[in-house]
Amino acid sequence: MTPNTPFLSQYGPWALVSGAAMGLGAEFARQLAAHGLNLVLVDVQAEALNATSAAISTQSGVETRPVVSDLATPAGLSAVIEAASTLEIGLLVNNAGVSAIGHFLDVSLEKHLKILELNARAPLSLAHTFGAKMRERQRGGIIFVSSGSAMVGTSYVSAYSATKAFNLNLGEALSEELHPYGVDVLSTVVGATDTPGWRAENPNPEAKTWPPVMSAADTVRETLGALGKTPSFFPGAQNRLAMFATSRLMSRPAAVRVIGAEMRKRYQKEK
Numbered sequence: 001m002t003p004n005t006p007f008l009s010q011y012g013p014w015a016l017v018s019g020a021a022m023g024l025g026a027e028f029a030r031q032l033a034a035h036g037l038n039l040v041l042v043d044v045q046a047e048a049l050n051a052t053s054a055a056i057s058t059q060s061g062v063e064t065r066p067v068v069s070d071l072a073t074p075a076g077l078s079a080v081i082e083a084a085s086t087l088e089i090g091l092l093v094n095n096a097g098v099s100a101i102g103h104f105l106d107v108s109l110e111k112h113l114k115i116l117e118l119n120a121r122a123p124l125s126l127a128h129t130f131g132a133k134m135r136e137r138q139r140g141g142i143i144f145v146s147s148g149s150a151m152v153g154t155s156y157v158s159a160y161s162a163t164k165a166f167n168l169n170l171g172e173a174l175s176e177e178l179h180p181y182g183v184d185v186l187s188t189v190v191g192a193t194d195t196p197g198w199r200a201e202n203p204n205p206e207a208k209t210w211p212p213v214m215s216a217a218d219t220v221r222e223t224l225g226a227l228g229k230t231p232s233f234f235p236g237a238q239n240r241l242a243m244f245a246t247s248r249l250m251s252r253p254a255a256v257r258v259i260g261a262e263m264r265k266r267y268q269k270e271k
């Protein structure tokens with residue numbers, strides 16, 4: 001495909017999106033297809049992934065390649081790298097991520113290590129592999145999907161919060177290192193967004209909250225709009241206000257306590 005828009009010439013012809021069967025990953029895939037990018041779509045959920053992949057290809061006419069793989073395992077990670085090895089991946093969206101709500105010691109070590117593998121090892125490995133090729137080509141982009149919980153150690157999702165801080169810092173640092181090579185890197189610090197994963201963790205998804213829950217379409221549209229403009233970005237004006245309050249108006253110990261108290265209430269309710 002001949003690149004014919006600035007977006008396609010910087011980030012085409014292929015994007016690789018992890019966790020693409022549903023939620024934010026599927027929305028990244030839809031919006032990138034609308035920009036004309038072909039897609040390698042990775043997820044552990046075979047049926048949902050194949051359905052998302054087929055629907056996007058039919059609706060947008062781009063080529064889609066579903067890769068069913070568990071990115072929390074070294075074999076799954078290698079399979080994804082192998083599946084994309086002959087394609088020119090111009091944009092990598094490190095989106096797949098999992099969390100576990102609970103007291104650190106009540107969540108199994110196995111689960112914590114899975115969170116670490118998927119949320120930290122996989123995005124780092126994919127960025128290293130595909131980033132090297134982007135540096136050679138002197139163009140491309142990498143998005144790390146972080147979370148508001150990256151901003152301060154968040155109890156009862158402790159390992160998740162730590163991995164999201166890892167993504168935030170890794171993306172910011174790489175934006176500086178890869179900028180001279182024409183590669184744009186962005187960490188998107190996502191707030192509550194209505195996805196299947198978010199609904200599974202929220203027994204009352206229709207409850208009014210502040211900041212309000214965003215749609216996946218808005219979170220992704222704002223994120224793609226920020227790519228190439230800044231090292232890190234917070235989708236949603238009200239999320240930005242909330243982040244400002246907890247990271248600038250409160251001391252760090254106060255933020256840890258206030259957020260910890262909120263999380264404790266939620267954890268105890270769900271227990």
Ligand SMILES: NC(=O)c1ccc[n+]([C@@H]2O[C@H](COP(=O)([O-])OP(=O)(O)OC[C@H]3O[C@@H](n4cnc5c(N)ncnc54)[C@H](OP(=O)(O)O)[C@@H]3O)[C@@H](O)[C@H]2O)c1
Binds near residue numbers: 018024070097198
């Ligand atoms: N939604 C929010 O409010 C929110 C807020 C802040 C940050 N985020 C971040 O945004 C990203 C996407 O979240 P989401 O809410 O869209 O999640 P989601 O609705 O749960 O969708 C994520 C997809 O990734 C898949 N996945 C899970 N483990 C995987 C693995 N080991 N290998 C490959 N695929 C795997 C999931 O499959 P399963 O169904 O089997 O898990 C699911 O299909 C995550 O990194 C999350 O931390 C989300």
